[in-house]
Amino acid sequence: MSNQIYFFMKGIVFTELMEMVEAKFGDEVMDNVIEKADLPSGGAYTAVGSYPHSELVEVVSRLSEETGLSIDDLLMAYGEHLFGIFTKAYSSFFVNESSALDFLAKIESKIHPEVHKLYPDAELPTFEILHHSEEKLEMNYYSGRKMGKFAEGLIKGCLAYFNEKAIIETESLEDGRKVRFSIHK
Numbered sequence: 001m002s003n004q005i006y007f008f009m010k011g012i013v014f015t016e017l018m019e020m021v022e023a024k025f026g027d028e029v030m031d032n033v034i035e036k037a038d039l040p041s042g043g044a045y046t047a048v049g050s051y052p053h054s055e056l057v058e059v060v061s062r063l064s065e066e067t068g069l070s071i072d073d074l075l076m077a078y079g080e081h082l083f084g085i086f087t088k089a090y091s092s093f094f095v096n097e098s099s100a101l102d103f104l105a106k107i108e109s110k111i112h113p114e115v116h117k118l119y120p121d122a123e124l125p126t127f128e129i130l131h132h133s134e135e136k137l138e139m140n141y142y143s144g145r146k147m148g149k150f151a152e153g154l155i156k157g158c159l160a161y162f163n164e165k166a167i168i169e170t171e172s173l174e175d176g177r178k179v180r181f182s183i184h185k
């Protein structure tokens with residue numbers, strides 16, 4: 001496997017964040033964020049690069065200051081946006097998939113393991129399924145990176161992709177290292 005493919009994954013997370021910032025908030029906000037943020041990379045992200053998780057936190061924090069939107073809301077919007085990109089960039093994961101809850105129930109057992117095969121250094125969370133039926137999915141999210149709001153955005157993006165409506169209830173536990181999701185119709 002070439003290094004380019006190996007590192008592409010992390011790059012996509014950053015390049016898509018910058019694309020979203022530019023599209024939603026414009027060039028000025030984008031320039032201010034890059035100028036004010038303390039970014040070892042200088043903010044010049046490429047899809048073939050690999051960047052520390054702390055830079056994502058830094059960009060989102062500056063963006064929050066620039067826009068007045070909360071970090072949580074920005075992470076959620078970003079997750080929702082990124083899921084749409086994933087449906088195109090990883091279209092093979094969506095073959096024979098027709099239900100949002102069934103798809104979400106497979107992140108831990110199928111989707112992220114595939115992601116891990118492609119990118120062995122991917123920093124992935126853990127999901128534990130507590131209940132899965134046609135009408136309802138209950139699962140716990142675990143990650144030291146505390147990206148539960150980003151996960152919530154990805155879940156919203158997943159529901160939108162499958163054209164389904166559901167209520168997403170969350171309970172943040174252990175200072176955000178664990179989040180309990182209840183997604184029900």
Ligand code: HEM
Pocket residue numbers: 009010013086087090093104107111112115121122123124125143144145146147148150151152154155158
């Ligand atoms: C086609 C579907 C999916 C793909 C291709 C995918 C892929 C990825 C990739 C590439 C990363 C970044 C890893 C890194 O930068 O090191 C990631 C992280 C993450 N993924 Fe997924 N993912 C998918 C679906 C989902 C869904 C539906 C959820 C939410 C329920 C989810 C939750 C997360 C979270 C929360 C992280 C951030 C890392 C953390 O919290 O520790 N993913 N995923």
